[in-house]
Amino acid sequence: MSSTYGENLKLSIFGQSHGSAIGMTLNGIPAGLTVDEKKLAAFLARRAPGQNGWSTPRKETDAPEFLSGIVDGYTCGAPIAAIIRNTNTRSGDYDNLKDCPRPGHADYTAQIKYGGFQDAAGGGHFSGRLTAPLCIAGGMCKQWLEQLGIQISAHIASIGDVSDDLFDPVNPDMQGVGPVFPVLDPKAGLQMQGLIEKVKREGDSIGGTVECCITGLPAGLGEPMFGGMESRIAAIVYGVPAVKGVEFGAGMQVARMRGSENNDPFTVVNGQIQTETNHCGGILGGITNGMPLIFRCAVKPTPSIAKLQQSVKLSENVITTLQVQGRHDPCIVPRAVPVIEAAAAIAIYDTILGGNNHGAK
Amino acid sequence: MSSTYGENLKLSIFGQSHGSAIGMTLNGIPAGLTVDEKKLAAFLARRAPGQNGWSTPRKETDAPEFLSGIVDGYTCGAPIAAIIRNTNTRSGDYDNLKDCPRPGHADYTAQIKYGGFQDAAGGGHFSGRLTAPLCIAGGMCKQWLEQLGIQISAHIASIGDVSDDLFDPVNPDMQGVGPVFPVLDPKAGLQMQGLIEKVKREGDSIGGTVECCITGLPAGLGEPMFGGMESRIAAIVYGVPAVKGVEFGAGMQVARMRGSENNDPFTVVNGQIQTETNHCGGILGGITNGMPLIFRCAVKPTPSIAKLQQSVKLSENVITTLQVQGRHDPCIVPRAVPVIEAAAAIAIYDTILGGNNHGAK
């Protein structure tokens, strides 16, 4: 179902890029949980644009207004609703987007699906701006998970051909990942920023990968088959615009591995069952094994580029050219990092609300 | 929710590897659709083991018995239920699997989750055998999609380092893909089979990738955000045991691409809107654009290998070694091909049942 997620919690995201507000409702959250609004604001700031050279200079004041569900800093058991007013509301003529769709955007598919009734301004409901309410929901889930000892942290794993290779899937240490340009290896970070600058000067954009790591999870979380952690996480992460690949543990690389190499040997560390490697990304049979849960996703290059592109004029059924106006992120990956954390937090918290151990009590 | 899938249809899969039967129920299917049982049997045969050198010599007679929902070859609107009797039922002592979990299997996570009450025999509900009822459901959906002009076809894209490179994502031609060892390039197929033989002799196993292609889809299928085609397909494909990565179109490779390269230019071919490349895999904003829908998934090497492996004795909390008994597929990828087609067919048919064009009528 469009723009809703969750089995135990129910997230519903609404709004269009240039409508009067965007927002979210989140049902099924226990009463009595705290929400630290300052911490949430800091989390949302990581996603906000306009902060530096590699993101769009557009300013968004994404301070959420909570309409319900929170009283005196505590959840009250009622559905939580929050909105962000759009200051940059709809004006001008966006009909050209309906007739001449931008390559790589949802303009064409929305036009076909909604028969021209879609809100085309700024991408409407398909805009990356809708990740802001996702981050409101996810930022709260992240706080509630932290209160259970579960940490979610992501970094830029690569941009173009530059990789941040210091990640250890068995004993991940995410302390060094900064909020502004989140990498483990500062040198790699500088190279990435240089690459983004170069691509920007060329009027182009570039993609990358985000790697996300969840520690502190109990073993036994998830359900068999379609209720497995991979299904739950992939279903929400693929809801983030621009994601075209999601992989767990060794991911696509398992295709090149032998069983003797890919199987993670069990071991005992300080009396705890662990595995010596973590090719499975902390998930066996869809269920967590107590090791760090690790996944990566590929974020495509921003489709809005300054370069001239080939498109079609739908009204005349002929080929034409198009130049996307405005200033856009040459690389969306740094801002995608908190969004991926938010998506993961929602999926994990949803699963935890269902109970993580179905064995007899 | 464990072992159920679908928004418009409702699939429920049940059974354990060594229980009395495995099966599925499928609700929400329109009345009056035909089911060609011979064609379904041929489809199931593609998944069955014991057919040749590269799969386990175990024999399964996976002829489904339909209990309800089909009368005289037509769906009758009532839920469809079908079962496959297990001939190889539970006997002997599987308690060792509960105490000494096999690496790469769900033995350990099931033990933690179900507190020792799980059916450990042959992997229980986590067994790859549960893909047989998935293929019953998917095989029917595939037939119903064909009646709508939609074709689903997959091939082995790689095994280890050997790739089947002849796939064209813009104008895919899957005619040459055979049922026994499904590749486009026979030479690559022979190389893959050689590699599997070699790995088998070494008492090891090897992984690979399956590439799936869906043609004939209308544009406008799918919903925004979490209702997008990527989310729907990934959620079911990750329910197939051994899948650790799912990617669409250019997939993980978008991370290395420029926007000017990744954006698919629109064009007009015979009066139809198309794109010149298909890096988006036929999906923009989660919604089909009328081009072939393309995805790949990585299938890990069979965890059951003859080689000695390190595990733990849970009752004593000590490290031990373990050798998996029995004969197992050295490479599960060829048999996974129809399973991936089945999963895709279910996801697509589920979406179609919801209506593919939400525009005003």
Place this chain on the structure above:
Amino acid sequence: MSSTYGENLKLSIFGQSHGSAIGMTLNGIPAGLTVDEKKLAAFLARRAPGQNGWSTPRKETDAPEFLSGIVDGYTCGAPIAAIIRNTNTRSGDYDNLKDCPRPGHADYTAQIKYGGFQDAAGGGHFSGRLTAPLCIAGGMCKQWLEQLGIQISAHIASIGDVSDDLFDPVNPDMQGVGPVFPVLDPKAGLQMQGLIEKVKREGDSIGGTVECCITGLPAGLGEPMFGGMESRIAAIVYGVPAVKGVEFGAGMQVARMRGSENNDPFTVVNGQIQTETNHCGGILGGITNGMPLIFRCAVKPTPSIAKLQQSVKLSENVITTLQVQGRHDPCIVPRAVPVIEAAAAIAIYDTILGGNNHGAK
């Protein structure tokens, strides 16, 4: 799941009586449908309090603000969100409601469920005020159903022992039902109003029944068993505060009937299949038969009464007495009529979105 409804559309209602706003999101609505905001305002006005002697003199300005999903009067395919600001926001001390629960209200059950974290002010999320966003969603669904030739209309069937007996379940004519005090028989209406005045003078309240009738429905709507129209309608109508009984057609009276009396004989009228009576309320096997769909629900007397009542002091576990302050509706039934229409409209439109005929095409 709390405060969400729908299988094909997804309604989510949020807000607390004295929070900053109440509202709703509605997902899954086709694009290109018109929303007549004036007509919607008139519909909401039927539910609003403060209009006359028999309802509370509190004033609510329940003009909804649409945040998303509607552009230039047309649905755009994106989720619809609308809010109503609360002018009467939280202030003062409501902790007494947490310690000394009002009989007939949810104060006690909320206290137990939410451990004291619930928003007790004015009933919080359990307030009848939450039927306003239900009426926003239902008022729109009602318009969309009208565009399909489906009319939903309800009347007060009884208040106390006074009945409005002119309803004909076979050929219902709801033209004469006025918006202010919705009855078919004006004499019964005057008697009811007299009874309400009397009860009010006594510091008491009184219950009643609402009868709802849906005409223009196609035969074949609904699904077997738990997907039947009775299940779908009862599930939403029981979500309206104060409803304690829901019955279809002859309803509870079928318990006193013979089969020969209750079975509705089929007949042919102007070439159309009809039934001569309508004891089944237009539903057989959960599925509409093309006759008017008819249900009634019992609305309990307003629990807030001026009379002294017995309650308990939870902190001390002792019996005490309590007098509910403020001015309250002595009878909520007249205002419940549009709410029941709204609930029915949502259930019917949800079912229609799923497709009403699953036979072969």
Place this chain on the structure above:
Amino acid sequence: MSSTYGENLKLSIFGQSHGSAIGMTLNGIPAGLTVDEKKLAAFLARRAPGQNGWSTPRKETDAPEFLSGIVDGYTCGAPIAAIIRNTNTRSGDYDNLKDCPRPGHADYTAQIKYGGFQDAAGGGHFSGRLTAPLCIAGGMCKQWLEQLGIQISAHIASIGDVSDDLFDPVNPDMQGVGPVFPVLDPKAGLQMQGLIEKVKREGDSIGGTVECCITGLPAGLGEPMFGGMESRIAAIVYGVPAVKGVEFGAGMQVARMRGSENNDPFTVVNGQIQTETNHCGGILGGITNGMPLIFRCAVKPTPSIAKLQQSVKLSENVITTLQVQGRHDPCIVPRAVPVIEAAAAIAIYDTILGGNNHGAK
């Protein structure tokens, strides 16, 4: 969705009256729960026909065969599947039911909905026989609830004008209710049996009401609005064929009551919060208050009667007469009692699996 139920557990019921088998799958049940198959058989026997004068002499051997989910008498965490073979399978010509629908049955609505492809034999999927798998699922849930100290018990509250009036909603004592003709007052029971005999001799049938009572429930169970206990219970009870009314506590009678009469005064009994009356049926704001949960449902007279009835010939669009063949229950109410218990058990257990107290821990 047709024939599925549940938010935390997932029940799927399948089969047609004269198909090869009927059955159910039940997902989401914790591992390690015991299932007493003898007790389950005794429960199913209460529903079985052919036991005495007032039910049909047809014999059904409804011994369920468990296919999965239970190992050595314990649930194993995998989906539970069970089937009952139909001995009375499809034979002969049922096309007359498609052309000449029986009044009060789903023949006509199924014909319209499924376009003639429905399995008409014996009512197909709409047959009361489908309540047997409902009783398998419900009988197990009843056992699991008993293990938590929750008792579900129902009795015949009325048949025609004869009532069983000994029920006390505040302190219900269901000990005296026998398994064969479940009433509290043996005299009323004899009168009811006499009435059924009389009706049977007349070639007619008669309806009645079933009253169900659930004790031992914790306070705080249920969710606001559409997640309330009334919505959850009504949704499944209306899935039982022949139910046309469902009411809670004082039910439809609240319409005749004053607030001062209907409000249940809180009191303290042995240090526990209780209410002095139980007009609310143990539910306030949709949430249990710790008092017995009480509901009644009206069961219509069996539509299959020996008397000549008026119907239509659909192929010719003309009125005709019809006589239902075979021997049928003159009153289905006694056999409906365990079915209603089963439905209630499923609804309650589903809610409990979701967690009954959402307050902070």
